[in-house]
Amino acid sequence: MLTALRLSCVKPSATLAMSAKAKEMKAAGRRVLDLSAGEPDFPTPAHVKDAAKAALDADFTRYTAVPGIPEARAAVAGYFKQFYGVSAPAEAAIITNGGKQALYNLIQAYVNPGDEVLIPSPYWVSYPDMVRLAGAEPAFVPTTAESGFKITLEALEKARTPKSTMLIINSPSNPTGCHHTQAELDAIAAWAFSRNVFVLSDEIYDQLVYEPAKPASMAGWWESKPEMVGIVNGLAKSFSMTGWRVGYALAHPDLIKAMSKLQGQSTSNVCSFVQKAAVAALTGPFDAVFAMRQAFARRRDLALSIINTWERAVCPTPQGAFYLFPDLSGYFTPEAPDSTTLCARIMEATGVVTVPGAAFGDDACLRLSYATDEKTLTEALTLMGGVLKG
Incomplete structure (x- = not known):
């Protein structure tokens, strides 16, 4: 079936594609450690949910x-x-x-x-x-x-x-x-x-x-x-x-x-x-936002402490958001010569899902989200390091 020509310039979202792949692997019974999602793992603040409930009760x-x-x-x-x-x-x-x-x-x-x-x-x-x-x-x-x-x-x-x-x-x-x-x-x-x-x-x-x-x-x-x-x-x-x-x-x-x-x-x-x-x-109040920010800062520091043990990685310290974007081109091989194949290699070997930097315009890097709990983050990055060093 023919579709509009304007859509020929549009690519599917790589971040959504990797999240979908993670869900697919879970559905197949595979253990997945997902570092691809740009989504906080914290609940919505209670007073925000209460406001929505009150609006519903008022038939708004x-x-x-x-x-x-x-x-x-x-x-x-x-x-x-x-x-x-x-x-x-x-x-x-x-x-x-x-x-x-x-x-x-x-x-x-x-x-x-x-x-x-x-x-x-x-x-x-x-x-x-x-x-x-x-x-x-x-x-x-x-x-x-x-x-x-x-x-x-x-x-x-x-x-x-x-x-x-x-x-x-x-x-x-x-x-x-x-x-x-x-x-x-x-x-x-x-x-x-x-x-x-x-x-x-x-x-x-x-x-x-x-x-x-x-x-x-x-x-x-x-x-x-x-x-x-x-x-x-x-x-x-x-x-x-x-x-x-x-x-x-x-x-x-x-x-x-x-x-x-x-x-x-x-x-x-x-x-x-x-x-x-x-x-x-x-x-407001913004207490939950400020608490979440402190938790993300701790996770960032934890993740960096592990990534900094990867000798061929270059990873600037991010000052915001909840992503790390290490340059891992030092780990490219003939079998995994770019970010996409390196992502696939890591995912197949460990169940750790990341996003290739090619999707963001930099094929030397991988995007890692630390919007997940510290135990999962530690295990995922440790497994990644084992693949990279292996």
């Missing part, structure tokens, strides 16, 4: 306005005020079906066919395909493990062309855990604006930044240049609400209206009672 189950209920949009604005000191009106916010829809809608609403979008590499798997579906082309900006995967102004300038209209920055990063300081973000923003490049800042991991690093955001720049900045966030990662599918964006009200127009013709509003839960999450 009908359609809402496409960009979200007023309380939820105001809660987004309040979140930026509380954590970043930024004043924003509710009409500058939209509630979406996960952060992914916020990204997709914003790219579709801003980018034109023939444009180029600068994407630092390694990158989250969906960015390039979202750009291509808008009729634009991704222009990758290389980084290295040795530099901690941080982008430089020199690399940005080298990648830029007259067609460059947008820069997507993700800090903390999936897959690397790289986190830019506020000063570094400020320098990137100044570079972009001086060249009329719109900045789309994906801040989905903004609460998962580990001391001594400090949270950083493009929110201050949005306040002074709202026509040049769009910020995407969501509740999946920092609030352990992956299945709730709640994201949001902060952008110029005119851009929000365009995104709402697109959303109105695709999914319409986010689930009504889930929006009430989103209000509870965004307004």
Whole structure:
């Protein structure tokens, strides 16, 4: 059967594919240690669940306005005020079906066919395909493990062309855990604006930044240049609400209206009672979020202590998110000459599931998630080390 030509440029999500493979192996009776999932293993905070239950009991189950209920949009604005000191009106916010829809809608609403979008590499798997579906082309900006995967102004300038209209920055990063300081973000923003490049800042991991690093955001720049900045966030990662599918964006009200127009013709509003839960999450308390952040920091340190025993691995210390992205090219062999075959070799030998770096634009690396308990993490990495050294 023929399908639309526009889909020929879209690849299946490698992260979802590896998670599906893990489930398939479990169903076949195989013991699996899954380091592929970008999903916290903590429960959703109790007060968030209580808010959803209360909304259901109150029969808050009908359609809402496409960009979200007023309380939820105001809660987004309040979140930026509380954590970043930024004043924003509710009409500058939209509630979406996960952060992914916020990204997709914003790219579709801003980018034109023939444009180029600068994407630092390694990158989250969906960015390039979202750009291509808008009729634009991704222009990758290389980084290295040795530099901690941080982008430089020199690399940005080298990648830029007259067609460059947008820069997507993700800090903390999936897959690397790289986190830019506020000063570094400020320098990137100044570079972009001086060249009329719109900045789309994906801040989905903004609460998962580990001391001594400090949270950083493009929110201050949005306040002074709202026509040049769009910020995407969501509740999946920092609030352990992956299945709730709640994201949001902060952008110029005119851009929000365009995104709402697109959303109105695709999914319409986010689930009504889930929006009430989103209000509870965004307004606090945040104790569960802070406790989860401390647990992730401990897991990161544990994982690094094991990976650092792998003599040919190069693994920068991530300052955010919950991923490690070691360069394991020193372990490539004629039988396993790239990240995909190395992943398969490890999985078949040990039942440990990871994601090949090729999916993120860096075939030298593997992505390992430490969003799992310490016992599983220790066993999985120890088994991986045995394969690598064997």
